[in-house]
Each structure stands twice: as C-alpha cells, then as structure tokens.
Amino acid sequence: MDSITQAVLGASVQAALLGRWQGRKALLYGAALGTLPDLDVVIDYGDAVANMTYHRGFSHSLFVVSAVALLLTALIRRWRPDAGYSGTRLLLTLWLVLLTHVLLDAFTSYGTQLLWPLPTPPIAWSSVFIIDPLYSVPLLLAVLVGGLFGLRGRAARWPAAALLLSSLYLGFTVAGKQMAEQRVEAAMARAGIQAERLFSTPTPFNSLLWRVILIDGAQYHEALVGWFDDAPPQFVSLPRGAALAQVLADSPQHARLQWFSGRFLRYDEEDGQLLVTDLRLGMTGYHPFRFPLAERNGSGWTLLHEAARLPAERGDLARLEVLWRRIWQQHPEVPLQAWAADLGQR
Incomplete structure (x- = not known):
C-alpha cells in the first residue's frame, strides 16, 4: 500500500x-x-x-x-x-x-x-x-x-x-474478489474458454469493480465485473505476443519476471525492442512495469544485460470517469480493446 x-x-x-x-x-x-x-x-x-x-x-x-x-x-x-x-x-x-x-x-x-x-x-x-x-x-x-x-x-x-x-x-x-472470479468462471464455462491461469484485481481506487485476466496461450482475455452487474461479464481477447518469449529463453531478467508475476506477462516488439509488461499491475493500457529485455539487430535479437524500466504513465481522469460510471452501469462496456491497443503506441 x-x-x-x-x-x-x-x-x-x-x-x-x-x-x-x-x-x-x-x-x-x-x-x-x-x-x-x-x-x-x-x-x-x-x-x-x-x-x-x-x-x-x-x-x-x-x-x-x-x-x-x-x-x-x-x-x-x-x-x-x-x-x-x-x-x-x-x-x-x-x-x-x-x-x-x-x-x-x-x-x-x-x-x-x-x-x-x-x-x-x-x-x-x-x-x-x-x-x-x-x-x-x-x-x-x-x-x-x-x-x-x-x-x-x-x-x-x-x-x-x-x-x-x-x-x-x-x-x-475478499468477498468481492470471490464474487468476480465466480462470475468469470461461470462465463468461461459458457464461452468454452479453458484458461491456463486466472488473476483478479480491483480497478483503481475502489473495490466495487474488478478486472479479471485469463491467460490463454498466445492471447489473454480481460473482463470487468462489478457488484451491481445484471448480466454475465463480457470477455475481450487480446494478443499476448507469447511467441516472442522464446527470444528470452536465456534471459535471467525474464526468468525473474516470470517467477515474480506468475507468468502474467505480455510481449511487444516496439522500435526494435522486445518489451515485457506485467499485466497484473495498473489498468488495461496503463501498466507501470514495462521492461525492454532485448533489441533487434541485423542478425536477430540481442539480450539486454541491464534492464531499464520504461517511464510509467498514470492514465487520465477521463478514463477514471469511465470506470466510475462502469461501477454502476454495465452498459456501455468499457473499451478495453482500444485501451490495450494504446499500450503499443507509447
């Protein structure tokens, strides 16, 4: 805290x-x-x-x-x-x-x-x-x-x-966390999703609206679940870039991040660098812990031996207002797809 x-x-x-x-x-x-x-x-x-x-x-x-x-x-x-x-x-x-x-x-x-x-x-x-x-x-x-x-x-x-x-x-x-996970697990069964791992966490500054992440191979799914929802949660499927993890097979920093995060990681190639993001922390599209662990050169990828953390953005008030409204009304849905796409544009 x-x-x-x-x-x-x-x-x-x-x-x-x-x-x-x-x-x-x-x-x-x-x-x-x-x-x-x-x-x-x-x-x-x-x-x-x-x-x-x-x-x-x-x-x-x-x-x-x-x-x-x-x-x-x-x-x-x-x-x-x-x-x-x-x-x-x-x-x-x-x-x-x-x-x-x-x-x-x-x-x-x-x-x-x-x-x-x-x-x-x-x-x-x-x-x-x-x-x-x-x-x-x-x-x-x-x-x-x-x-x-x-x-x-x-x-x-x-x-x-x-x-x-x-x-x-x-x-x-704790009761809210159990509520969110139970509703997501029921929705997973209806949608035929068999996730490898599930992680739930409150959205910023409250415990009424929950963000649930499902790791599913090369992609991950996110859903928002609130105490006042009257319909099942809707999943948004997002690319995880899991194939890029093979580049980091010999990276001690990557191994340490996997252990620390429970493998809730996303991989992106941006400006010739391989970025690894801890999906658990922050909010969709605004994750404070992102690290370039390799860079591309003429012959392929080269591991970076000293990882630096990318500057973190705190989001904006407009998105907090969207989340606040989502606590009380399930529709319209929060544009998680668009927010996640913003991650690769900064």
Missing part, C-alpha cells in the same frame, strides 16, 4: 495498544515503525527488474519482522524501560505494527515475499488496490483525532475502532 496508509496503520496499532501510556508519542512511534519495511526501496539491486522483484523481499519477511520486533523490544527494555506496561505487551505491539504492514501489502497485486528466504513465489492476494481511500480514511481520521485530542477518554477508542472497520473492509474486498 501507499506510504501514508502504512504510516497511519502503524500509528493506529501502536496507539490502540500503548496509547494509554505513551500518549501522542504512540502515533509518532507507530507511524515511523510502520513505514520501516518499505525502506528497502533505497537499495539498488543492479537494474530495474531486480529493483522491482527484490522490493518487498527480505524486509517484508515474516521471519525478519519477527526478529526485528524481538530485537527492538530487547533494546527498548534495556535503554528506555517503562514500568507502565510489560515487555510482552511491548513485543506484541511492535510485532503487530510490522506484521500488519507486510500483511496489508500482501493484499495488493504487487507481490510480497512473506516467506523469504524460502524460494516461494511472492504472495499477492490482490483484493485491494494499492491506494484505496475506503481503507485508509478511517485510520487517518483516528490518527487525526488522537493527535488533536490525545489518547484519553473517548478519543482513545478511535484507533481500535478504525482498525476494526478497516479489517472488516478487507473482508469485504
């Missing part, structure tokens, strides 16, 4: 558990600790593919954050002890601040390596968009109330109430 959300989540957890003793300082301590795992972004792993796929790695491991919580507890109890609360309560607080950060990240589409250093694929439950105001606003309000009025009396209940509300919202997003 975005840094602001992680900060207010950490602040809310620490305020709920230690605000009685630490007062407003609990908000500051929790916010700082809650953003700690994301400091791995300052590490340069060598190229753009490595920077993408090693982010949310060791610093988001359940094993590492548990060890960090133990270490911090030992240091604090030695140098800054507080007789008001036990070491067990302190350990639980620090552990939950770090744990909620990495678990919340796993609810997004990116991929979080919760079990590092085990060589398991990243976990992406993909039920929440990376920025979701409905999740973040209750936590932000609780932090603002705590900052203005302190953590005494009724104000002390706000962090716990906000955490409960945000957790219930996460449950709602």
Whole structure:
C-alpha cells in the first residue's frame, strides 16, 4: 500500500495498544515503525527488474519482522524501560505494527515475499488496490483525532475502532474478489474458454469493480465485473505476443519476471525492442512495469544485460470517469480493446 496508509496503520496499532501510556508519542512511534519495511526501496539491486522483484523481499519477511520486533523490544527494555506496561505487551505491539504492514501489502497485486528466504513465489492476494481511500480514511481520521485530542477518554477508542472497520473492509474486498472470479468462471464455462491461469484485481481506487485476466496461450482475455452487474461479464481477447518469449529463453531478467508475476506477462516488439509488461499491475493500457529485455539487430535479437524500466504513465481522469460510471452501469462496456491497443503506441 501507499506510504501514508502504512504510516497511519502503524500509528493506529501502536496507539490502540500503548496509547494509554505513551500518549501522542504512540502515533509518532507507530507511524515511523510502520513505514520501516518499505525502506528497502533505497537499495539498488543492479537494474530495474531486480529493483522491482527484490522490493518487498527480505524486509517484508515474516521471519525478519519477527526478529526485528524481538530485537527492538530487547533494546527498548534495556535503554528506555517503562514500568507502565510489560515487555510482552511491548513485543506484541511492535510485532503487530510490522506484521500488519507486510500483511496489508500482501493484499495488493504487487507481490510480497512473506516467506523469504524460502524460494516461494511472492504472495499477492490482490483484493485491494494499492491506494484505496475506503481503507485508509478511517485510520487517518483516528490518527487525526488522537493527535488533536490525545489518547484519553473517548478519543482513545478511535484507533481500535478504525482498525476494526478497516479489517472488516478487507473482508469485504475478499468477498468481492470471490464474487468476480465466480462470475468469470461461470462465463468461461459458457464461452468454452479453458484458461491456463486466472488473476483478479480491483480497478483503481475502489473495490466495487474488478478486472479479471485469463491467460490463454498466445492471447489473454480481460473482463470487468462489478457488484451491481445484471448480466454475465463480457470477455475481450487480446494478443499476448507469447511467441516472442522464446527470444528470452536465456534471459535471467525474464526468468525473474516470470517467477515474480506468475507468468502474467505480455510481449511487444516496439522500435526494435522486445518489451515485457506485467499485466497484473495498473489498468488495461496503463501498466507501470514495462521492461525492454532485448533489441533487434541485423542478425536477430540481442539480450539486454541491464534492464531499464520504461517511464510509467498514470492514465487520465477521463478514463477514471469511465470506470466510475462502469461501477454502476454495465452498459456501455468499457473499451478495453482500444485501451490495450494504446499500450503499443507509447
């Protein structure tokens, strides 16, 4: 999730558990600790593919954050002890601040390596968009109330109430994901589509409209599914350029992307370069992670040993308005075919 959300989540957890003793300082301590795992972004792993796929790695491991919580507890109890609360309560607080950060990240589409250093694929439950105001606003309000009025009396209940509300919202997003996948699977059976892999994720800034991707050999299908739809989802079939993947058989960057993305990749040849796109992230036609991994020369293709990430576009307000209308009305359909075609024109 975005840094602001992680900060207010950490602040809310620490305020709920230690605000009685630490007062407003609990908000500051929790916010700082809650953003700690994301400091791995300052590490340069060598190229753009490595920077993408090693982010949310060791610093988001359940094993590492548990060890960090133990270490911090030992240091604090030695140098800054507080007789008001036990070491067990302190350990639980620090552990939950770090744990909620990495678990919340796993609810997004990116991929979080919760079990590092085990060589398991990243976990992406993909039920929440990376920025979701409905999740973040209750936590932000609780932090603002705590900052203005302190953590005494009724104000002390706000962090716990906000955490409960945000957790219930996460449950709602999981239900939305199941709804979308069930409707798509029923539509697949009627259409005779036998996809190799299925991935569902919310459309930007909401959890009411879902984007579902089906990998089907040389092509992929996309569909939008909303809570208020009254008709089966309609599939749009798009070329994936899968044959170009053979060019990258010896590319370590490509192998790393396949592992990280679950093979939800698209391949395009543009201006003499072979571009690889992670289809899971962003929105149709606007995918932030695109990498040139080979370039064409007179004798064929040459692998690029240091991958660079293409400049990412954020889309435009007009398309967000189209998606907003699609939440409430299934027709007219969103022009996914045209949006996907735009990907090869930038």
